[in-house]
Amino acid sequence: MKKWAILLVVTMMATLVLSACSGGSSDTKNESQSGTADQEKVQLKFTVWGDVASAGPEVKLTEEFNKSHPNIEVKFEPVPGDGYGTKLTTSLAAGQAPDVFLIGEGDYYKYVDKGVVEPLDSYLEADKSFDTAMFQKDLLDMGHINGKTYYLPKDFNPLSLWYNKKLFDAAGMEYPNENWTWDDLNAAAKKLTLKDDKGKITQFGFNATKWEYPIFTYLWSNGTAISNEDGTKAEGFMNSDKTIAAMEKYVAMSKGADKVSPTPQDAETLGGDGSMFMTDKLAMMVTGRWVKYDLDRSKVDYGTSLIPKGADGERGGIIAAAGWAINANSKHKQEAYELVKWLSGKEAQVLRSEKGLVLPATVNELEEVKKTEVKDKPIIDMMAFAKKPVTMVSSNGSVFVEEFNKAMEKILLDQSSVKDALNEAAKTVDSKITK
Amino acid sequence: MKRKSHSEKAGYLFILPWFLGLLLFTIGPMIFSLILSFSKWDIITGIGSIEFVGLDNFVNIFHDELFYTSLKVTFIFALVSVPLYQIISLLVAMMLNMRTKGMNFFRLIFFMPSVIPAVAVSMMWIMILNPEYGILNKALSLVGIEGPAWLQDPKYALSALIVMGIWGIGNTIIIYLSGLQGVPEELYEAAQLDGAGIVRRFFSVTIPMISPTIFFNLIMGIIGGFQYFTQAFVMTNGGPLNSTLFYNLFLYNKAFKTYEMGYASALSWILFAIILIFTLIVIRTSSAWVYYNGDDDKD
Secondary structure, three states, rough: OHHHHHHHHHHHHHHHHHHHHHHHHHHHHHHHHHHOOOOEEEEEEOOEOOOOOOOOOOHHHHHHHHHOOOOEEEEEEOOOHHHHHHHHHHHHHHHOOOOOOEEEEEOOOHHHOOOOOOOOOHHHHOOOOOOOOHHHHHHHOOOOOOOOOOOOEEEEEEEEEEEEHHHHHOOOOOOOOOOEEHHHHHHHHHHHHOOOOOOEEEEEEOOOOOOOOHHHHHHHHOOOOOOOOOOOOOOOOOOHHHHHHHHHHHHHHHOOOOOOOOOOHHHHHHHHHHHHOOOOOEEEEEEOHHHHHHHHHHOOOEEEEEEEEEEOOOOOOOEEEEEEEEEEEOOOOHHHHHHHHHOOOEEEEEEEHHHOEEEHHHHHHHHHHHHHOOOOOHHHHHHHHHHHHHHHHOHHHHHHHHHHHHHHHHHOOOOOHHHHHHHHHHHHHHHHHHO | OOOHHHHHHHHHHHHHHHHHHHHHHHHHHHHHHHHHHHHOOOOOHHHHEEEEEEOHHHHHOOOOOHHHHHHHHHHHHHHHHHHHHHHHHHHHHHHHHOOOOOOHHHHHHHHHHHHHOHHHHHHHHHHHHOOOHHHHHHHHHHOOOOOHHHHHHHOOOOHHHHHHHHOOOOHHHHHHHHHOOOOHHHHHHHHHHOOOOHHHHOOOHHHHHHHHHHHHHHHHHHHHHOOOOOOHHHOOOOOOOOOOOOOOHHHHHHHHHOOOOHHHHHHHHHHHHHHHHHHHHHHHHHHOOOOOOOHHHHO
């Protein structure tokens, strides 16, 4: 009776142990085999966020890279978008991060600040065959921190003004143009906001979102911002008279008698601005180019325009960009550099922009896109007005954004006036970043 | 003698895999997090950058406004939901204990929600609670009530989550049901002969007889209530205005959004202490109200 039990357990444990061992040994065997065959083939890993099932061009780029580089074996390991930051951070902590990874403008400064990203300058200088002049200068400049280059661009997504042509036509109005100011937008939005007999709004003119990026462009066009230039001070910026006046106007778009925009709560319950836009319930929104994917699949007839200017003629834009960086702890940095070059290079740019979903980061390829693009031209033009959000200029950036968002939430939920909320937020930011 | 030691060995061998797992995946990380709670570690730069700061984390926590906010949210939730869920599950269990036809079907119906993953349930409730398209407000409008924006309004979000939790009490119901089925029928018959009505029978027979079950469910409920996380994470992410910032959500944000691992570890040990205290209170008072069948035999 008891013997079979002991036997069972021992067998189970043995299988476990053996399978673990054999797994390990077969791995090492593979490595040593390939090593002897190809004079120590270097193993590299790289990762991106996105759809794991169909990671698109990167799969093809990996294959081609492996074919053209017989001494390097690259493995591509994509991570679903939501978990990317956590996965990358924990794998960096454990020392198991991929040799090359994609970073977006939100995390960029933080990673560089912590010293986990390898500066590329020495590699670029030593490599005469590769000229960074092929990239758009502004885009490359965005990646400079303290005068050093830490990534090579993958693609870019400028924010711009998107409008629903059908709703403009129905109201007999002219489409937005490059001379528009925010006041023009507001006036148009009023005409495009329709109510039913009960006074319930059935169509909104504009979405005054609580998302900070469009708000940043709005504040810049009004000659103000939530922080000073290098992201070290909030007092006098986040709560300056200019900011408060501008934000009062902004908030009035989604609250009060002249409401032309859904509140963030309305927008959320109505499925978000993209879905409202596609179902002809929203006439205008400021957002990034990634909405194109959904808009093109719906029946909505849309156009794009430059983000409006402020009263003084200033204009501001933001580019959501991503680039390839090398893990500072990689064992094979030179090979990783080859990979980064390949992933940002001309072939990669062409392949990615083939379906028109992303804009190429290189000058020549973008020129090609410009020739055929009508709808996207204003979006590409927004590039010229791009500024860095506070998260790109300072490791304190996230503190500014967090407190500003909190203040916005309080304001929008009627818990505080614009002035009080921004005063408090500025104070909190400054107390947090001096620590 | 020899046979016995043999079977003992077999027993230890059987639990060995589990025990190794406990050491590796529970005890180990717990010790690590205890160490971390006295340190500052922003994780990205690896183990080498752990910096010991003594009690700093604990001091900072007690000056952190959000700590108190999250404690308040969690306590309100636990104080309301634990008794509420116990009462409702006991009532439902008693209904399901009636020996009528088709009872198995109803038992299935009540238990089924407990099998659905919390994330899926949360997604479903987001739709139900949507003020514009959700069926809850549609139903309310039929009787002339204009429902609020449940999850978007700080006044209602927490209540919405509490009400939603009733959906998931199937497990508790099942445990009560098994407790109820262990109550000997003759006790009810004897009580009935003595003239006890239905209410008297409930309080004098049912409650004492299932008190060990209540005891168990209460402790599990307290632990679950204080560790509430998934639904809030999926549905409100702590908002609006931190009205659903549960303790665990706050902890999660510190650990995996701002990567303050030391701070988050300290928070987790404070939560551990809170749960421990409440559980101990229940256990200490249990001798006064929990009745075990076997107690009489001991005397």
